[in-house]
Amino acid sequence: MAEVFKKEGYVDPRPPVLGPGHNFRSISEKIGDIVLMRGFQKGWVFGFAIVFLGALMLFNTIGYLVLKGVGIWGNSIPVAWAFDIINFVWWIGIGHAGTLISAILLLLRQSWRNSINRFAEAMTLFAVACAGLFPALHTGRPWVDYWLFPYPNTMGMWPNFRSPLMWDVFAVSTYATVSLLFWFMGLIPDFAGLRDSAKNKVQRSIYGLLAMGWRGDARHWQRYETAYLLLAGLSTPLVLSVHTIVSYDFSVGIIPGWHATIFPPYFVAGAIYAGFAMVLTLAIPVRKFYHLEDFITIRHIRNMCKVMLATGLIVGYGYLMELFMSWYSANTYEMFMMKNRIFGPYGYMYWLLILCNVLVPQLLWIKKFRDKLGVVFLVSMFINVGMWLERFVIIVMSLNRDFLPASWRMYKPTVFDFTMFFGTIGFFLTCMFLFIRFVPMIPIFEMKTLLPESKVDEHKVEEHISGTSVGANPLPQFGD
Numbered sequence: 001m002a003e004v005f006k007k008e009g010y011v012d013p014r015p016p017v018l019g020p021g022h023n024f025r026s027i028s029e030k031i032g033d034i035v036l037m038r039g040f041q042k043g044w045v046f047g048f049a050i051v052f053l054g055a056l057m058l059f060n061t062i063g064y065l066v067l068k069g070v071g072i073w074g075n076s077i078p079v080a081w082a083f084d085i086i087n088f089v090w091w092i093g094i095g096h097a098g099t100l101i102s103a104i105l106l107l108l109r110q111s112w113r114n115s116i117n118r119f120a121e122a123m124t125l126f127a128v129a130c131a132g133l134f135p136a137l138h139t140g141r142p143w144v145d146y147w148l149f150p151y152p153n154t155m156g157m158w159p160n161f162r163s164p165l166m167w168d169v170f171a172v173s174t175y176a177t178v179s180l181l182f183w184f185m186g187l188i189p190d191f192a193g194l195r196d197s198a199k200n201k202v203q204r205s206i207y208g209l210l211a212m213g214w215r216g217d218a219r220h221w222q223r224y225e226t227a228y229l230l231l232a233g234l235s236t237p238l239v240l241s242v243h244t245i246v247s248y249d250f251s252v253g254i255i256p257g258w259h260a261t262i263f264p265p266y267f268v269a270g271a272i273y274a275g276f277a278m279v280l281t282l283a284i285p286v287r288k289f290y291h292l293e294d295f296i297t298i299r300h301i302r303n304m305c306k307v308m309l310a311t312g313l314i315v316g317y318g319y320l321m322e323l324f325m326s327w328y329s330a331n332t333y334e335m336f337m338m339k340n341r342i343f344g345p346y347g348y349m350y351w352l353l354i355l356c357n358v359l360v361p362q363l364l365w366i367k368k369f370r371d372k373l374g375v376v377f378l379v380s381m382f383i384n385v386g387m388w389l390e391r392f393v394i395i396v397m398s399l400n401r402d403f404l405p406a407s408w409r410m411y412k413p414t415v416f417d418f419t420m421f422f423g424t425i426g427f428f429l430t431c432m433f434l435f436i437r438f439v440p441m442i443p444i445f446e447m448k449t450l451l452p453e454s455k456v457d458e459h460k461v462e463e464h465i466s467g468t469s470v471g472a473n474p475l476p477q478f479g480d
Helices: 002-007 024-036 042-068 083-094 096-107 117-138 142-148 164-197 201-211 218-251 263-289 298-328 332-343 347-365 373-399 415-438 444-448 458-466
Strands: none
Touching: 024 164, 024 415, 024 444, 042 117, 042 415, 083 096, 083 117, 083 218, 083 263, 083 373, 083 415, 096 117, 096 164, 096 218, 096 263, 117 142, 117 164, 117 263, 117 415, 142 164, 164 201, 164 218, 164 444, 218 263, 263 298, 263 373, 298 332, 298 347, 298 373, 332 347, 332 373, 347 373
């Protein structure tokens, strides 16, 4: 079809997914040099020092928490779930964009994913690591968290499979395992390229070990493509299932504002919304700092903005449905819950949520704003804040005023709630800084497939794989 358009003089009005003037060698050098350079750039060192201080703050808070107990947090009765579960759901949501970009867009053969998929996959892994900290520590006894896994023991203590905490353990551990395998599988060809290009003996040894014997012959590529597609197929249902299970933590509870069937699609859409916002929040500064404008083009920014608009409308629809269902149910407790959200003592949080998640993102309808990176970055930051506020509204504002007015109590987070939360942000960014420096943040071999030179005769490739033809590997290698 593309050839027909070309013959008819059709010109694609969209910006390219890869800037002009590149060949196999220039792509290898541009991306590989970031990893193989000697020493560290001053900007990278300065940024790493700041975010590492945040990670140290997290480790210090965790140490104090284990010694003193969860009483150092602001959790109370009736707000037994507070910052810990708010942050858990927020971090899990952020991790969803990586799997969506990597798996679903791969199966849909969307070429614009190639520049951002590895970056998003790494973000998924680090976000899941941050998320897992909160329920593990919220139990109050993290040293016995292994009881959550279904293993037989002499004490006869088996997990309670009706507990939402158990569902989270299975969902998050499965998600993390499949995402890690998918991420590492995609890195193998690039690790082999770094091994062959590295001048330093230590780098050559490390990347050679990680390459797992990759030589780039046709049989390797065939097995790689098969395994990669299988992992993409396994990852795709996880995009829908993981945050659906997280939403069940709330919807199975007989609490006004929680007990609703709208939660699964509402949470999944919100997770993708938050995930793409975080991808843009990180990609825009990295693109500028490393001069990657030819690889992460304005087309990538526009497409991610469009995905945010679509999922943002679903989230806004969810807010409207919550209002409608509370009215239509004629349930006294449901109607009071919504009045408390809008006009209660935390009402300003609800209106900030509407501003951040519904009103500000409407700027992205205007093409002029979608093309201005400063505006897109600002809108993404608003969405990040708004999605955290959404979890605050759902959890705290549904719990602080329960069925018995005598037990109503305002929730006040302590300094340790904030150091824990901002510490996880520091830990997440520390991991991202290390990833950017030591691992190719953009898949080199996938970017080469976007070049016209990489388009080869499929019959020749099949002959090569079957062994009826002997010759060089038809797919481009790292140093070509």
